[in-house]
Amino acid sequence: MSTEGALSRSRLLPSLLGILLLLMGLVLLAGGVKLSTLGGSLYYLLAGIGLALTGVLLIMARRAALGLYALVLFASTVWALWEVGLDWWQLVPRLAMLFVLGIVMLLPWFRRPLLTGDASATGTRALGAAVVIAGVAALASQFTNPGEIKGQLDRDSVPGMTNTAPAMPDGDWNSYGRSAHGDRYSPLAQITPENVSKLVPAWTYRTGDLPGPNDPGETTAENTPLKANGMLYVCTPHSQVIALEPETGKEIWRFDPKLSTQKAQNFKGWAHMTCRGVTYHDDAAYASAEQSPTGTASTTPASSVCPRRIFLPTADTRLIALNADTGKMCEDFGDKGQVDLTANIGGFTAGGYYSTSPPAVTQNLVVIGGHVTDNVSTDEPSGVIRAYDVHTGQLVWNWDSGNPDDTTPIAEGKTYTRNSPNMWSMFSVDEKLGMLYLPMGNQTPDQFGGFRTPESEKYAAGLTALDIATGKVRWYFQFTHHDLWDMDVGGQPTLMDLKTADGVKPAVLASTKQGSIYVLDRSNGQPIVPIKEIPVPQGAVEGDHTSPTQPMSDLNFVPPVLKESDMWGVTPFDQMLCRIDFKSLRYDGMFTPPSLQGSIVYPGNFGVFDWGGISVDPVRQLAFVNPSYMAFKSKLVPAAEVAGGPGRKSETEGVQPNKGAPYGVILEALLSPMGLPCQAPAWGYVAAVDLTTNKTLWKHKNGTVRDSSPVPIPLSMGVPSLGGPFTTASGLAFLSGTLDQYLRAYDVKNGKQLWEGRLPAGAQTTPMTYTGKDGKQYVLVVAGGHGSLGTKQGDYVIAYKLPD
Numbered sequence: 120m121s122t123e124g125a126l127s128r129s130r131l132l133p134s135l136l137g138i139l140l141l142l143m144g145l146v147l148l149a150g151g152v153k154l155s156t157l158g159g160s161l162y163y164l165l166a167g168i169g170l171a172l173t174g175v176l177l178i179m180a181r182r183a184a185l186g187l188y189a190l191v192l193f194a195s196t197v198w199a200l201w202e203v204g205l206d207w208w209q210l211v212p213r214l215a216m217l218f219v220l221g222i223v224m225l226l227p228w229f230r231r232p233l234l235t236g237d238a239s240a241t242g243t244r245a246l247g248a249a250v251v252i253a254g255v256a257a258l259a260s261q262f263t264n265p266g267e268i269k270g271q272l273d274r275d276s277v278p279g280m281t282n283t284a285p286a287m288p289d290g291d292w293n294s295y296g297r298s299a300h301g302d303r304y305s306p307l308a309q310i311t312p313e314n315v316s317k318l319v320p321a322w323t324y325r326t327g328d329l330p331g332p333n334d335p336g337e338t339t340a341e342n343t344p345l346k347a348n349g350m351l352y353v354c355t356p357h358s359q360v361i362a363l364e365p366e367t368g369k370e371i372w373r374f375d376p377k378l379s380t381q382k383a384q385n386f387k388g389w390a391h392m393t394c395r396g397v398t399y400h401d402d403a404a405y406a407s408a409e410q411s412p413t414g415t416a417s418t419t420p421a422s423s424v425c426p427r428r429i430f431l432p433t434a435d436t437r438l439i440a441l442n443a444d445t446g447k448m449c450e451d452f453g454d455k456g457q458v459d460l461t462a463n464i465g466g467f468t469a470g471g472y473y474s475t476s477p478p479a480v481t482q483n484l485v486v487i488g489g490h491v492t493d494n495v496s497t498d499e500p501s502g503v504i505r506a507y508d509v510h511t512g513q514l515v516w517n518w519d520s521g522n523p524d525d526t527t528p529i530a531e532g533k534t535y536t537r538n539s540p541n542m543w544s545m546f547s548v549d550e551k552l553g554m555l556y557l558p559m560g561n562q563t564p565d566q567f568g569g570f571r572t573p574e575s576e577k578y579a580a581g582l583t584a585l586d587i588a589t590g591k592v593r594w595y596f597q598f599t600h601h602d603l604w605d606m607d608v609g610g611q612p613t614l615m616d617l618k619t620a621d622g623v624k625p626a627v628l629a630s631t632k633q634g635s636i637y638v639l640d641r642s643n644g645q646p647i648v649p650i651k652e653i654p655v656p657q658g659a660v661e662g663d664h665t666s667p668t669q670p671m672s673d674l675n676f677v678p679p680v681l682k683e684s685d686m687w688g689v690t691p692f693d694q695m696l697c698r699i700d701f702k703s704l705r706y707d708g709m710f711t712p713p714s715l716q717g718s719i720v721y722p723g724n725f726g727v728f729d730w731g732g733i734s735v736d737p738v739r740q741l742a743f744v745n746p747s748y749m750a751f752k753s754k755l756v757p758a759a760e761v762a763g764g765p766g767r768k769s770e771t772e773g774v775q776p777n778k779g780a781p782y783g784v785i786l787e788a789l790l791s792p793m794g795l796p797c798q799a800p801a802w803g804y805v806a807a808v809d810l811t812t813n814k815t816l817w818k819h820k821n822g823t824v825r826d827s828s829p830v831p832i833p834l835s836m837g838v839p840s841l842g843g844p845f846t847t848a849s850g851l852a853f854l855s856g857t858l859d860q861y862l863r864a865y866d867v868k869n870g871k872q873l874w875e876g877r878l879p880a881g882a883q884t885t886p887m888t889y890t891g892k893d894g895k896q897y898v899l900v901v902a903g904g905h906g907s908l909g910t911k912q913g914d915y916v917i918a919y920k921l922p923d
Contacts, residue, residue, distance in 0.1 A: 133178075134177065141171050147170060152164055154698055159702045188246060189245035192249040193249040195217055203799075205256065206260060207260040208801075212689060267820065268815055270869065272867065277738070279618070284615075292344075295396040296547070307847050307889075320917060321366075326355045326916065328356055338356050338391075338392040339906055343884060344899060344916070347399045347401070356394060358394050366895070374446045378435045381469035396545075398478050398480050400428045402426045425452070427443035429446075432460075438457065453507075457512075471492040472492070472500040473489060474488060477545065478546070479545075479547075481548060487504070489503070492563075496776070497538060497779030498538060498779055501519055503535040514529075516589060521535070522536050546612075547611055547627070553587045555585045557583045559608055560579065561605075561607060562579060566603055566605075566786070567603070569663040576601060582595065582629050593644075598670060599669060606726070610629065626647055631727070631728060634676045634678065648674045650670050653670075669710055674808065676727050680709070717785075719750055730843075731885055733745075741846075743807050745844055746803070749796060749839050800837055803857060805870055820837025821840065821857060822838035827910075839857070842856025845885065851865065852867050855882035856882065860910070861877060862875065862878060881902065886899060901916050
């Protein structure tokens with residue numbers, strides 16, 4: 120009896136393992152049947168059978184379990200290498216669990232009870248060999264980096280090329296993109312690739328503006344502060360402006376606009392609560408021809424009330440002018456310091472119309488656009504662009520893409536064209552050429568265009584250049600025809616002089632969600648880098664249509680077309696579910712039309728490049744970029760069924776009603792049940808482009824999953840980033856927008872990460888740099904988190920410098 124009892128106890132562990140494998144096998148078998156009926160891989164069905172039979176054999180204490188599991192593991196290894204090669208992160212869900220279970224089965228406590236009597240050790244040897252083969256494959260994958268490009272820039276300058284952005288003190292940052300050209304390039308060189316690793320925190324300031332229970336889910340800190348007039352100017356999500364001492368972070372003044380809820384109970388139902396930046400205007404900058412960006416001296420007298428102004432767009436749809444010295448409202452502007460941007464707009468839901476981005480300023484004008492909430496209805500406010508006198512606030516001209524030829528200030532009582540395409544991002548300005556550059560969105564709703572007019576189609580999802588003096592269109596170029604994928608041009612256009620085979624040309628670079636970087640002559644809109652019209656998938660829903668082709672730049676970071684084998688997960692189970700999701704949706708490549716079945720949108724609506732834009736080094740003729748890759752899925756819902764679906768919670772959660780259209784839409788990221796992207800990593804990179812050849816010099820995955828995975832392990836998988844980089848004359852680039860809480864510095868020549876600073880919250884914004892009165896160079900970042908991305912929220916402004 121004692122011998123039988125001991126034998127029974129010794130078989131307990133193999134039996135438990137057998138039950139586990141049986142359950143695993145049955146799950147894979149069930150999912151495998153579903154996947155195979157969708158035309159997907161047969162692997163999961165076959166692997167499920169193999170695991171289930173292995174489990175039964177273990178429960179029965181049959182030594183054949185070892186040999187059968189060896190076959191499952193070996194076949195899985197061969198299949199995995201055939202599908203994805205030596206790609207470590209792709210091998211993990213395919214082999215990691217099976218590899219570990221194979222080692223467990225080789226342990227004496229599991230193996231010996233199966234080898235009673237004169238049993239052959241063939242199964243043990245076979246399993247040992249299968250484990251070794253899988254282990255060797257995993258080890259070999261550590262020496263590969265799929266998707267990465269190694270390279271080295273071999274120059275510090277291109278002969279004859281200089282920084283031609285509007286002049287300002289080297290240590291200032293007086294526009295959102297440092298200059299009105301949106302280049303995000305600083306001539307500072309005190310912090311270098313050789314000493315950047317020594318950066319330390321200089322000071323931290325807390326704004327006190329934190330998300331509350333009555334704020335929208337997308338309450339975000341996307342601000343890039345300005346440094347001008349001897350001060351730093353910060354704006355917070357609730358449109359507060361704070362002036363700080365650059366050397367210490369000490370508060371100088373604070374302005375609170377006391378936001379109105381626009382007759383709503385609170386802010387909770389608003390689409391956004393954010394302030395990307397404010398705008399600085401100094402009359403003295405135009406006092407002489409030498410100083411003036413236009414090359415001519417101003418004929419307009421400087422304001423005695425506010426010679427230096429901060430322009431603030433508020434979340435309750437106002438444009439406020441502040442004295443940059445004191446923070447007091449400029450009484451000579453508009454109505455005692457403010458202009459009501461709801462004028463002539465018509466009705467809208469609370470929070471449904473305002474400028475999330477800073478206005479542009481020129482010698483005599485302040486120019487502003489506006490964000491319009493996506494996918495609520497077909498009767499939304501106009502996307503009008505309005506130019507006001509920089510001193511008086513009087514409307515000088517208005518450009519409405521729904522009525523583009525008439526820029527005369529609208530008459531009292533009239534309303535701008537409803538639902539015309541808007542511009543919610545940042546302008547760029549070339550005052551010498553006399554042009555404003557507008558990155559345009561499309562007409563809502565995003566996923567159905569059956570009601571769009573020729574006027575609304577003409578200027579949507581592209582770049583439009585307006586005459587500064589009149590608001591008339593000088594030229595335009597469309598980047599997405601009949602946009603059904605929310606491919607707004609989010610990034611600020613980047614202006615620079617570009618050296619080409621035909622000589623130096625005034626260029627504008629437009630980074631886009633679809634991954635193309637369009638390079639145009641900014642004087643006339645003609646392509647400098649070739650743009651090809653490529654055939655795209657067809658088959659829109661009834662009442663809509665698709666464009667047969669879409670424009671793609673030769674300079675692009677467009678990802679390859681997704682395949683079923685690109686679906687990913689931490690385990691075979693969530694990977695299988697992602698494969699089922701992939702095969703259940705319509706996907707014919709980029710620009711697959713929205714459908715009732717549900718379609719994959721890749722790149723997704725966060726885009727390869729969004730509002731963070733890119734940075735260029737005009738001296739080295741180099742662009743530093745941070746492409747991201749996240750797939751989304753959209754599913755059209757017949758209007759009659761919208762009311763019965765999950766209510767709209769944000770622009771990417773719940774059913775977007777699209778009132779007035781025949782379809783609502785469900786739009787969400789393509790995620791696994793564990794909340795991770797369904798497509799395989801890497802999801803985010805940093806890269807550099809040699810603008811003399813338009814070739815990618817280097818490309819490296821960027822960021823870790825430390826702050827976005829269930830287990831806070833800093834695995835360098837390459838994560839998405841939201842926010843832009845900046846570069847410096849010393850050959851550095853800085854970026855903070857990744858989902859992990861870091862500010863990082865890179866060598867622009869090869870992409871090597873040289874330093875990282877841990878942040879107390881997410882920093883989905885663009886950092887900046889400046890010098891203080893102490894002669895020190897500082898690097899500054901706002902770390903306040905992003906509601907939509909789920910990064911940790913806060914209210915931090917942090918400056919770094921080299922040790923004294």
